Amino acid sequence: MSLPTPRPTRHPWQRVDPPLHPVLFVNPQSGNGAAGRAGVADRARSRGINVVTLTPGQSLTTLVDVAVTSGADALGMAGGDGSLAAVAAAAASHALPFICVPAGTRNHFAADLGVDRRDVAGALDAFIEGVERRIDVGEVNDRMFLNNVSLAIYGEAVRQSAYRDAKVRTLLETAQRVLGPSRRVPALHLVDDEGREHVRLALVLVSNNPYALERPPARGTRPSLDGGQLGVVIIDTPDNGPHPPGRAWSTADLDVSAPGPVPAGIDGEAVDLQPPLHFAIRPMALRVRIPARRARTGHRP
Template sequence: MSTGRRVAAVVALAAPLLAVCAGLEQAVRHFGTFVTFVLAVAVVTAAVWYALTRRGPLRWLAVLVATGAALLMILLGLSLFVTQVASLVVFAVAGKYALGRQRVLVAADHPPQRARHGVLLINPRSGDGAAERAGLAAAAAERGIEVVTLRPGDDLAALAEQAVRDGADVLGMAGGDGSQALVATTAMRHGVAFVCVPAGTRNHFALDLGLNRADVTGALDAFTDGVERLVDLGLVNDHVFVNNASLGVYAEVVRSKGYRRAKLQTWGRLLPDLLGPAAAPPDLAFDSPDGRTFSGLSLVLVSNNPYDLSRAGRAGGRPRLDTGRLGIVTAQGPRPVGEWTAAEFEVRSGADVPVGLDGEALLLSPPLRFISLPGALRVRVPRNLMPPDRGAALTRSDLNALVRVASGQPAVA
């Protein structure tokens, strides 16, 4: 381990400690200002909530109050804010240098695997044409991969089934997470390997697999020079999901007309009806691990493996996809209610339940039975897979890695 990386690790570890000390020093020396700042934060939070959940004059009044309180926060806490931001920048930059770009999930000394008959399904409409911009079809053909491009009206699941019947031993999908789940279902059912190509809008599954979402064609190396790992899938009733299933407010918004064309406007239009003072609570009921029964919560999120909600910079990523556990997060309005993991989970309702399944809108009959399918999917990824080049994050894993580097050990245990 080079001396430069060890010094950078020490600097990165010291930066957040200095930020905490600066905050404590401001609170002690300027207690009145600190209290006013905290009150301004509370006013901004309440005003933003009112702006989201009200209509008419009250919404605009809340916007004005939030703006004024935010300006007061800036005036009172400008020096502290600059200190905190500078500390986080130092942490991210020094941590990035200290950790370097580590190989994740796989290593170069693994024997390469090459598809005998690889088939790539491409949704040309996903990601506003990301596949076409990347020249994905031509890049796949150069690697000897058969390309099937979806046309309007095509049945993606049927095309994936036909590819397997025609002898495909590796199925790839270039599209959004909803499309990834459909093709992954076919791959799981027939026991063939699956390749995720990040050609959708957000590509959360690709990101949690460790793929670089900016390198669309690079994911094709999984067909020609890849290795496999087993990852879990989630199942609700008979529907597979690779990321999550959302019940409550998000599911209602996703299924509304016009959401795909104007997402922000749709949220602004529907939130007062869904979360305002006259909103009826969602008809959702479930039991928590301690035996308590909950009902009427505005959000129930069930994920294929738990999200790391503590991560600064990218809250919500899943560190692992092979724990055999579902992540369950519930909230009532802006207030978190509970978070836990389980192998199974059930939601009851007196009517069909809207579900946002990997971003796609469904209507499912209750009860909704969620289960984890451990190691259900053979995922093939590039053998020399490299993560996106990013700074360190305030997570336990990155902090532990920095401690190892500072002590002269490899970043990856």
């Protein structure tokens, strides 16, 4: 199961002037308090960045809307991939630059963007001495995602409380339940790039640009974020017939049908999606900034 080799980055980083009215949103719960341990809020304020700290019950989307209405000219998020996507969606909608501060658990987007996941506070330098370029984003039913959308096994796994602390074990346990003797699987349907129908799917993973599945040491990462393609990985159930159980390809869009609501994980957040599901790539839709020193040292963007 392999994908075409993703194209290298086509758009280089460009030096930009610092924003005049930047706003950073901080989720103190993400990454077991990573932002607090790194002193992100205080360090941001010392740089002249307006800081909005989330408290339980607040709507991040509403807070971002207020910031944009009040004149913010750059938006940043210190949190996990799910909260990053919410702020990035607003940035894309208003053509504002977005700054990723890796204060989550996995920080997948930060890694693929070229941000040092070990230097949470250092990511704030993107506000002051930053470089910028445009990258793609994915959409499913008009909802934006930065990393991926998972359906079936993984989509069920992210709904379990054990997922955050034992992802692999939970995924395996979910797979065993779904693929066990009962053969109870979500009723998903799609047509692959060769025109073959799939109606007994155990896993569907749609990503914003393809992952490097067979090229160590880049396995599990995306070599490009501006290739203009979705990555699709599917795994069929064992009773799929004579065809190979897994397939991967890239495409500009994808449709998935189902008889009812589909449990999904969008950038690691559990949601229910209403079918039919339409996935699409939005090329070059998001302005992103990282510290200039990260681009100078040649880290993969």
